[in-house]
Amino acid sequence: MNNFEFFNPTRIVFGEGEISRLSSLVPEKARVLVLFGGESARKFGTLDEVKAALGDRHVSFFGGVEANPKYETLLNAIAQVKDENIDFLIAVGGGSVIDGTKFVAAASRYPSEPMQMLKKAGSDLKEAIPFGAVLTLSATGSEMNKISVITYAAAKAKMAFFSETVFPQFSILDPVKTFTLPPRQIGNGIVDAFIHVTEQYLTYPVNAKIQDRFAEGILQTLVEEGPKTVEQPDNYEVRSNLMWAASQALNGLIGVGVPHDWATHMIGHELTALYGLDHAQTLAVVLPSLLEEKQQQKQSKLAQFAERVWGVQQGSEAEKAAQAISLTREFFESVGVKTRLSDYQLDETCIDPLIKHLSDHGMTRLGEHRDIDLDACRRILQRSL
Template identity: 50%
Template sequence: MLNFELYNPTNLIFGKGQTEKLGQLVPKNSKILLAYGGGSIFKNGVYDQVKAALEGFEIVEFGGIEPNPRYETLMKAVTVIREQKLDFILAVGGGSVIDGVKFISAAVHFDGNPMEILHKRLLIKENAMPFGTVLTLPATGSEMNSGAVITINETQEKLSFGGSALFPKFSICDPTVIASLPKRQLQNGVVDAFTHVMEQYLTYPHDALLQDRIAEGILQTLVEIGPDVVENPTDYKLAANFMWSCTMALNGLIQKGVPTDWATHMIGHELTALYEIDHARTLAIIGPNLYRVLFETKKEKLAQYGERIWKVTGETVEEKATQAIEKTVQFFHTMGMDTKISNYTLDYQKTADFIVDRFQERGWKAMGERQNITLEKVREIVEMSY
């Protein structure tokens, strides 16, 4: 087991009707920026619940944070906060809104050009504006971690950053919100959470036994409830297990003490930046092909995953590992994912060139848990995904 530090001070408030507690969670006399996305909170009743719970607080609203939140949009919110001297941010939305609010939180008091936070991938350990969240779309785990991914419109870059000052003070997770979500978003959420676990689990065999068991527990739960929850989002049992699995997949716990990969995300982010393919769908495209290209160094863990999650049997590690990849692709198809780039854009022929060039520009040479996913391997993975 690798040495690790586990620190997660977010107060997570989970369950039916918990939004009512908002008024006790926001610090007294706060002047709040209420940040949200495209306006679904007006249709699903969450906006009304939030406003009712915050009666008496001074609130300035800032809507329009887009999926894959844009630096340019978020800087407008920073200006609003500075001009109106606000001192608390409430993110009401999914991972994009929460990620966006993390950037706003870091940028408001940042001494310098806030774009440096992204380009230099600065660790934000202090001077962040406090914020809380009301989660409306389970998927990214952003409600209980300190990381975020922001897109710069001008350069079409999707970049990540974070730091211990960027944990939400609180997050309200009411599983009933998923009842009104479009099927596509629910499918995305399941696959997103599933791949988050895989990035932290599907590496090589190590001696952190309990971490593997917990990761497998999340995968198993997602496999068990994923296909049903998208059909029956009003079923509270399914909704609650879905929401809790998404949070647990990326609240930091399962990565403690183990090697992690994250190359599927790094490549996937570029597909979103280039073609606006939904984040989760880029993961469903890249993940299985990454396992194929890295088969030799991932096959032991693939076999363990196959046996424990998919109950595959076989004579050899290779057989079991191969079946495990096929089961994963089938699962993604069951979850409504197209798993080829050409399903999303006709203009895909130069995708590998674009991505490899961009990684080269950033000085990236290799990635993955063994740092053996070279740019040549990246090219192979992307071309296999056409």
């Protein structure tokens, strides 16, 4: 196991009706801005619950945060923060709204242009406005980590930053708030959480037994509960397990002391930026093909994955590895997320622009060994057709 340091200060408040806890979680004198995405949070009463729980505090709202939160949109939220002297933020939504809120929290206190913060990936952040989250979509784990991904529409680029200043102070996880989500969003969330785990697990062994077992437990839960989550939209126990699995997938715990990959995400980000695919759709397209491309190198962990998650006991190590990749693709399809570029009306003509974007954004050495170069990316995309 590699050396590591682990820190996660986010308080999780889990269960039905816990939005009422906002009254004790937010400072009494706070001036609050609530950020949200579309109108579903208003339509289904979540914003009203938040407002009621905050009582007599000053509360303003900023809506319209996109599924891939845009830098240009969030600048308007920053202006509102400064105009109204806001000193506490609440994100009501899924990972995109929470990522956007992290950016607003950090950029509102940043001494230079916000773009400089993104270009430095948050490395020089000293402070941010405190904030909490009310989660309505289980997927990204942003409710319990220090990561934010922002879309800079003008350059068709997705830019990430990392900082301990943007850990949520608290996150309220009420599974009931996910009951009204459409199947597409549920399927996307399952895939997103699953691949967050594999990016930290399907690398190479370093004898990190606890991390492996935790990762495998999350993956097994997603495999068992994922299809039920799509089929039974108001099953509280199933949604509870999905919600907690997604948070555990990217709160830092399973990733300590082990090598990480993240090439699937880097390639996927360019697919979203250029062609507008949902984030999870890009991951479902790229991961099986990437695993095929790197099967020999990742064979040991893929075989372990086959045995412990998929229950494959027969065959050689290579045969188990191949079966694990096939079962993973089938699983994504089973929750409604297609796994081929052609499923999204993309053909081989999309590959050259993707390779150029990867090159332009410095994504020329990816993966746990930094050996997925642009030629390998091209082969992965060709496998994905």
